Amino acid sequence: MIHVENLCQTFNGRRGPAVEALRGIDLSVDEGEFVAAIGRSGCGKSTLLRLIAGLLPATTGHVSVAGDRVRRPSREVGMMFQRPALLPWRTVLDNVLLPVEIFGWHRPTHRDHAHELLEMVGLREFDRRLPHELSGGMQQRVALCRALITRPKVLLMDEPFSALDALTRAELAVELQRIHMELRTTIVFVTHSVQEAVLLADRVAVLTARPGRVREIVKVDIPRPRSFGLNSHTDDVGLCSAQLHDLLLSTEDLPSPAPVVPLQSREFRVDTRADGVGAHRRDM
Amino acid sequence: MSMLEDRLRTQHTLNGARPKPVRPERSRSRLSSVGPPLLSLLIVIAVWWGSTIVFHIRTFFLPSPPDIVESFLKLPDYLLKEAWVTLSETLMGFGIAVVAGMAIAVLLTAFDLVKRATLPLLVAVNSIPKVALAPLLLLWLGFGQLNRIVMVVLICFFPIVVAGMAGLTSTPADVNELAKSLSANWWQHFLKFRFPWALPQIFVGLKVAISLAVVGAVVAEFTGAGHGLGFVIVMSGTSADTPLAFAAISLLAVMSIGLFYLVVAAERRLLPWAKETTG
Numbered sequence: 001m002i003h004v005e006n007l008c009q010t011f012n013g014r015r016g017p018a019v020e021a022l023r024g025i026d027l028s029v030d031e032g033e034f035v036a037a038i039g040r041s042g043c044g045k046s047t048l049l050r051l052i053a054g055l056l057p058a059t060t061g062h063v064s065v066a067g068d069r070v071r072r073p074s075r076e077v078g079m080m081f082q083r084p085a086l087l088p089w090r091t092v093l094d095n096v097l098l099p100v101e102i103f104g105w106h107r108p109t110h111r112d113h114a115h116e117l118l119e120m121v122g123l124r125e126f127d128r129r130l131p132h133e134l135s136g137g138m139q140q141r142v143a144l145c146r147a148l149i150t151r152p153k154v155l156l157m158d159e160p161f162s163a164l165d166a167l168t169r170a171e172l173a174v175e176l177q178r179i180h181m182e183l184r185t186t187i188v189f190v191t192h193s194v195q196e197a198v199l200l201a202d203r204v205a206v207l208t209a210r211p212g213r214v215r216e217i218v219k220v221d222i223p224r225p226r227s228f229g230l231n232s233h234t235d236d237v238g239l240c241s242a243q244l245h246d247l248l249l250s251t252e253d254l255p256s257p258a259p260v261v262p263l264q265s266r267e268f269r270v271d272t273r274a275d276g277v278g279a280h281r282r283d284m
Numbered sequence: 285m286s287m288l289e290d291r292l293r294t295q296h297t298l299n300g301a302r303p304k305p306v307r308p309e310r311s312r313s314r315l316s317s318v319g320p321p322l323l324s325l326l327i328v329i330a331v332w333w334g335s336t337i338v339f340h341i342r343t344f345f346l347p348s349p350p351d352i353v354e355s356f357l358k359l360p361d362y363l364l365k366e367a368w369v370t371l372s373e374t375l376m377g378f379g380i381a382v383v384a385g386m387a388i389a390v391l392l393t394a395f396d397l398v399k400r401a402t403l404p405l406l407v408a409v410n411s412i413p414k415v416a417l418a419p420l421l422l423l424w425l426g427f428g429q430l431n432r433i434v435m436v437v438l439i440c441f442f443p444i445v446v447a448g449m450a451g452l453t454s455t456p457a458d459v460n461e462l463a464k465s466l467s468a469n470w471w472q473h474f475l476k477f478r479f480p481w482a483l484p485q486i487f488v489g490l491k492v493a494i495s496l497a498v499v500g501a502v503v504a505e506f507t508g509a510g511h512g513l514g515f516v517i518v519m520s521g522t523s524a525d526t527p528l529a530f531a532a533i534s535l536l537a538v539m540s541i542g543l544f545y546l547v548v549a550a551e552r553r554l555l556p557w558a559k560e561t562t563g
Contacts, residue, residue, distance in 0.1 A: 053465055072467065079465040085458040088557045089480050102466045102476065130557050 001154060001186045002029040002052060007061030009047055021047045023211040025061070031153075032184040036201035038191055038244065044212025045190045049158050052188060053079055066153055075103060078152035078185075080160045084139040086131040086146075092118065093127040096145045103150065110149060117145040120179060137168040144176070148183070157189045161196065170228055173199050177225060194244045198237055199226050206247045216247055347527040352534060355527035363516065367535045370501050370512040373429060374543070377436020378497040382490070385441050389448025390474075403449070410442035414500070418507045432504035432512070439500035440493035447489020451482025484558040487551040494547050498540045 007025040012018045021044040029035045037045045050056040052063055054070040054077070063070040065077060078099075086095045096114045100107055118124050121141040123134075131139055140160060147155055161169040173196050180187060180200070191197055197204045197220075204218045222236045329349055335341065336348035343351050356363060392399045392406075418435060425431040455478050463473045505514025513532045520528035551558070 055461065055464055073465045075467070077465075079462070081458050081461065083456075083458050085456070085462045087459070087477070087480065089555070098476070099466050102463075102468050102472050132557065 001031040001033070001066060002027070002188065003062070003064045004028065004048075004052065005062040007048070007051060007063060008059050009044065009051060009056070010059045020211040022051075023213050025212070025214055027205055027214060027217075029186055029188060031186055034180055034187045034189065034200055034202050035205060036189045036191055036197040036203075037205045037207060038194065038197045038248065039207030039212065040209055040248065041192060043207045043209035045192075045207055046158050048207075048212070049156050049188060049190050052154075053077055053156050075150060076153045078147035078150060078155045080140075080143055080147045080155070080157045082159045082163055084131070084136075084143040086139055086142055088131050091128050091130060092123065092134070092142050095131065095142055096149050098146060099150050113151075114145065114149055117148055118142075120182075121145060121175065135168075136164050137172060140164065140172060141175075144179070148179075148185070153186060155185045155187045157187065159190055159192065162192070169193070170195070174225075174227060176200060181224060194241050194248070195228065197244060198222070198240045199228065204244060206244065218244060218247070344524060344526055347530055351527045352530045355525075356531040356534075359528075363513075363531060363535060366511065366513050366516050366532070367539060370498070370505065370514065370536070371539055373432045373501045373504070373512065374436055374497045374539075377433045377500060378440055378494060380433070381437045381441040381444055381493060381497070384437070385444030385489075385493075386448050386486070389445050389452060392445075393449050393452040394470075399449070406442065406445060410446065414439045415503050418503055421504070422507050427510065429511075432501055435504035436497050436500040439503075440497045443492040443496065444486075444489045447485050447492070448482065451485030451489075452478050454485060455481045483555055484551075487547070487555070487558075490547050491544065491551075494543045495540060498536065498543065502536065 004025055004027040007022055008020075009022040010018050010020050025048060027035070037048060039045045047056065051058050052065065052070065054063075054073045057071075065074060068074070087098065090098065093111075093114055096117065097107060097110060100110045100114075115124065115127065118127055121144060123138060123141055123145075126134065126138065131142070134142070140163075143160070161172050164172065177200055189196075189200060201220050204220060206215045206218060207213065208215045218240070220240055222233050222240065226233060226237065228237075332346075333349050336346060341348075347355070392402055414435070417438065421431050421435055421438075425434060459477055459481070460473075463477050468476065501512065502514035502517075505512035506518055513536050516532040517529050520526070520532065
């Protein structure tokens with residue numbers, strides 16, 4: 001669905017040297033797949049998302065979505081940002097229907113769909129409210145409905161939960177997983193939270209900073225629905241998180257001492273987890 | 285006001301998160317915002333009246349409130365007619381300034397180069413006291429009503445332009461990015477995002493401008509117009525008819541306050557969301 005080939009992005013500083021944000025990114029995302037891009041702040045993960053969205057022209061390289069080369073924002077792609085960016089004078093329903101109006105579609109035919117989406121995120125009775133009457137988490141849910149109203153093939157999410165408190169963040173991540181299982185939209189999800197990446201993604205692209213490069217693509221082979229709570233795959237979640245932490249907090253020149261553990265081997269698990277924690281401490 | 289009704293209705297049907305008692309809050313704030321200022325006004329009038337009696341102040345120097353009412357009742361038709369002249373000049377000038385000022389603000393913010401070239405100039409021109417131009421306007425435009433309207437336009441044009449430009453460039457970056465990701469064209473971006481977002485700041489400009497508009501009209505009338513409350517004040521000054529001057533000033537005050545609160549009421553009605561989001 002999405003193909004990124006040898007993508008480079010350099011920003012010319014107005015004064016001072018040019019900043020190389022991304023170098024040689026290769027990534028492909030299958031239809032219906034959920035891919036998370038994780039990295040520290042300033043590693044160019046938001047830039048990558050903007051390039052896929054067509055909001056920025058790439059310095060060199062190639063991005064295509066659904067077979068078409070990306071040159072400008074496409075109607076097939078929905079976006080969600082760090083902040084909900086709702087229009088304060090529009091009711092919840094009118095905010096959800098905003099893309100419909102801008103695309104020049106017939107509003108009444110999409111009303112029911114808007115209500116379905118609001119129902120899906122538990123905001124059915126809030127359709128007449130104004131944004132300031134909702135909590136931050138509810139506002140971000142409305143923003144999700146707004147991104148989905150046009151039935152996009154691809155949904156791009158730029159740290160959508162990072163401005164929320166920790167519990168709301170976890171709650172919304174679980175909800176997003178449910179919605180993804182229901183709608184099967186292709187999603188690229190930028191985050192700096194290992195927890196979110198493990199819960200949500202089929203694959204996680206770990207980015208390094210300055211310049212941003214894909215260090216490794218980690219497959220998260222944990223059955224869905226996943227959860228943060230105690231259940232049959234709690235160990236797998238812990239292991240995968242530890243592996244991502246190691247990749248994020250070590251550098252390529254100074255590899256993490258923790259061995260990369262095959263997720264399936266159960267006997268090793270307890271030992272290696274202890275190792276992982278130890279390695280962690282040495283890193284700091 | 286259907287939007288408010290809808291909000292109130294949903295308020296009752298909801299039992300879920302964040303119940304906010306809209307109605308009692310509003311009525312309480314209205315009473316508490318009108319009561320105390322009214323009380324202090326009455327006290328000021330009482331002290332003023334009392335002092336004129338206790339200290340035997342001559343009417344020529346400071347008339348007491350009943351003197352002013354009496355003076356108004358001697359010539360009510362004349363005073364109301366002159367008040368209407370001033371009011372119509374004020375409203376015409378203000379209307380022209382709003383239309384022209386907003387048009388200029390839209391034009392200047394549409395092109396970044398134009399904005400950077402003209403904004404410093406506008407700020408510089410704005411710092412000229414427009415009142416100083418009154419004699420020149422008289423020279424160029426004569427004694428007619430045009431002279432007075434131009435004065436009003438001049439004095440309230442710049443605050444509207446500056447507020448309009450500030451408002452139209454205040455759209456948050458993420459909202460602009462949303463518009464861009466939806467491939468909104470210039471008109472859609474303007475009508476659905478930038479203009480509504482600018483309205484609270486535009487109203488700040490309008491509130492400044494409406495008060496200045498009355499000042500502009502009166503100043504223009506001072507320079508020998510022969511009409512309007514400004515002329516009445518000058519005339520009563522030369523004939524030492526202080527109560528008449530006070531009557532005219534009182535009418536001006538009522539007009540000015542009324543116009544200001546009309547703008548405030550329009551803002552409340554058009555932007556019920558702005559109070560909560562901008563504080």
